[in-house]
Amino acid sequence: xxxxxxxxxxAKVDDIKxxxxxxxIAGMTVSETRGFGRQKGHTExxxxxxxxxxxxxxxxxxxxxxxxxxxxxxxxxxxxxxxxSIGDGKLWxxxxxxxxxxxxxxxxxxxx
Amino acid sequence: MDLINAGxxxxxxxxxxxxxxMTPGLAVxxxxxxxAKSALNMMMMSFAAIGVTTxxxxxxxYSLAFGKSNNGLIGGFEHVGLAGTLDQVVGAEGHQIPxxxxxxxxxxxxxxxxxxLSGAIADRAKFGSWVVFVILWISLVYIPICHWVFAAQNGxxxxxxxxxxxxxxxxxxxxxxxxxAAALALAIVLGKREGFKKDPMRPHNMPLVLLGxxxxxxxxxxxxxxxxxxxxxxxxTAMINTQISTAAAAMTWIIxxxxxxxxxxxxxxxxxxxxxxxxxxxxxxxxxxxxxxxLGLVAGVASAWAVTRKYKFGYDDSLDVVGVHGVGGLLGxxxxxxxxxxxxxxxGANGLFFNGGATQLNRQIIAIIVxxxxxxxxxxxxxxxISKTIGFRVFREDxxxxxxxxxxxxxxxxxxxxxxxx
Numbered sequence: 001x002x003x004x005x006x007x008x009x010x011a012k013v014d015d016i017k018x019x020x021x022x023x024x025i026a027g028m029t030v031s032e033t034r035g036f037g038r039q040k041g042h043t044e045x046x047x048x049x050x051x052x053x054x055x056x057x058x059x060x061x062x063x064x065x066x067x068x069x070x071x072x073x074x075x076x077x078x079x080x081x082x083x084x085s086i087g088d089g090k091l092w093x094x095x096x097x098x099x100x101x102x103x104x105x106x107x108x109x110x111x112x
Numbered sequence: 113m114d115l116i117n118a119g120x121x122x123x124x125x126x127x128x129x130x131x132x133x134m135t136p137g138l139a140v141x142x143x144x145x146x147x148a149k150s151a152l153n154m155m156m157m158s159f160a161a162i163g164v165t166t167x168x169x170x171x172x173x174y175s176l177a178f179g180k181s182n183n184g185l186i187g188g189f190e191h192v193g194l195a196g197t198l199d200q201v202v203g204a205e206g207h208q209i210p211x212x213x214x215x216x217x218x219x220x221x222x223x224x225x226x227x228x229l230s231g232a233i234a235d236r237a238k239f240g241s242w243v244v245f246v247i248l249w250i251s252l253v254y255i256p257i258c259h260w261v262f263a264a265q266n267g268x269x270x271x272x273x274x275x276x277x278x279x280x281x282x283x284x285x286x287x288x289x290x291x292x293a294a295a296l297a298l299a300i301v302l303g304k305r306e307g308f309k310k311d312p313m314r315p316h317n318m319p320l321v322l323l324g325x326x327x328x329x330x331x332x333x334x335x336x337x338x339x340x341x342x343x344x345x346x347x348x349t350a351m352i353n354t355q356i357s358t359a360a361a362a363m364t365w366i367i368x369x370x371x372x373x374x375x376x377x378x379x380x381x382x383x384x385x386x387x388x389x390x391x392x393x394x395x396x397x398x399x400x401x402x403x404x405x406x407l408g409l410v411a412g413v414a415s416a417w418a419v420t421r422k423y424k425f426g427y428d429d430s431l432d433v434v435g436v437h438g439v440g441g442l443l444g445x446x447x448x449x450x451x452x453x454x455x456x457x458x459x460g461a462n463g464l465f466f467n468g469g470a471t472q473l474n475r476q477i478i479a480i481i482v483x484x485x486x487x488x489x490x491x492x493x494x495x496x497x498i499s500k501t502i503g504f505r506v507f508r509e510d511x512x513x514x515x516x517x518x519x520x521x522x523x524x525x526x527x528x529x530x531x532x533x534x
Contacts, residue, residue, distance in 0.1 A: 048373060053312065
């Protein structure tokens with residue numbers, strides 16, 4: 001089992017959700033977050049004073065997947081999140097040792 | 113009993129309510145401009161100003177401002193507790209209104225003037241010290257200047273209006289230049305906010321700022337047109353001039369910043385509107401509509417430039433009371449000397465551009481200098497006195513945490529994440 005974590009542009013979250021539903025994922029978690037990558041921050045101007053905002057709003061998406069579904073779901077997210085411009089975000093995959101469904105106590109694949 | 117003019121009375125009563133509404137408007141305007149952690153404290157300073165100033169006004173404020181003049185410097189004590197004002201009237205023959213309507217109208221001016229000052233010391237003043245400051249400042253700075261400029265008593269009243277004969281229709285001296293000069297003194301005595309010029313101190317809620325600007329714009333019609341103290345031609349002139357200058361300055365501010373920074377901002381359009389309203393305040397009853405337009409066009413650019421000066425000079429007038437109210441008031445007062453015309457108001461004057469010579473302009477300049485100097489020096493003394501005794505500035509930790517929890521045991525928002533679910 002793998003955990004896919006993707007940091008994406010807030011405006012792309014809906015596209016990603018629709019695409020993931022289309023390939024039949026069981027669930028996903030999103031959280032609002034802030035940070036910077038190569039894009040760096042952006043500049044805002046208030047009464048002529050320019051402020052560099054280092055941390056820009058992003059959304060973190062987390063999806064737990066079976067090993068066999070990994071590649072197709074990763075591709076789905078990358079395709080849906082891509083705009084071609086700087087600041088599209090990043091995605092990484094980590095191994096998951098155990099998953100438990102809290103309601104029933106099911107473990108492993110059954111809990112996905 | 114004297115006959116009162118019902119139409120005039122109705123307009124002054126309505127105007128009093130309009131002007132009072134400006135101070136909550138200012139609270140919203142300022143509250144949105146500071147960081148979320150001190151937004152309530154910012155708004156609280158305005159609401160405290162309403163309470164404290166009202167009590168002072170009833171006890172002795174009105175009397176010292178509008179009682180019988182002592183050499184044009186200060187009124188007498190005959191109206192302490194508003195004694196001798198019930199059933200009395202003020203105003204010219206045929207345009208008389210109840211003295212209490214006038215007292216109420218003038219009270220709302222005192223309130224917003226001191227509330228304006230809170231913008232210079234955002235995020236760093238002890239709340240109790242602010243309340244003490246309001247008491248001292250209204251008593252020792254506002255009331256004398258109000259008397260000098262507004263207390264006309266057939267040539268025997270306040271020295272600026274009755275002796276010098278400088279013109280100030282609705283408070284360019286009393287409210288705007290006074291608050292601008294006092295704000296500079298306050299910002300200097302309290303010092304810069306922690307992180308000034310280093311940390312971004314972005315307005316935390318721009319929609320609130322725009323709402324507040326709208327409330328101020330709305331109330332300003334009472335402020336300016338109400339200052340005619342009658343419901344007729346002069347009030348109409350003042351009202352349309354207010355609209356013209358406010359709208360024009362809102363546009364020139366954003367044009368200027370579009371050229372300078374590349375973007376037209378919502379804070380710019382709100383600030384420009386206030387700058388235009390400030391500039392027309394002393395002049396609204398003396399200019400024709402094109403004069404008001406010219407003044408507004410200039411005011412938007414001048415204030416947009418002026419608000420960036422604090423970074424050069426290094427004083428932290430946090431919400432730009434000096435750049436907007438000081439500079440706007442200065443422009444409006446000088447504007448009278450240049451653009452006033454007797455066709456707009458027979459009781460006014462002709463300015464330099466209307467074949468009036470420099471006579472009126474010179475009077476305006478003298479009044480500006482005296483009011484600005486008196487206000488700056490007296491405010492500096494009061495603020496320094498408070499600093500050296502009970503302290504004016506908060507502890508560094510409290511400033512970093514934010515003043516809302518420190519002084520009011522409240523926080524402005526609980527809408528972030530799921531924090532209210534567990």
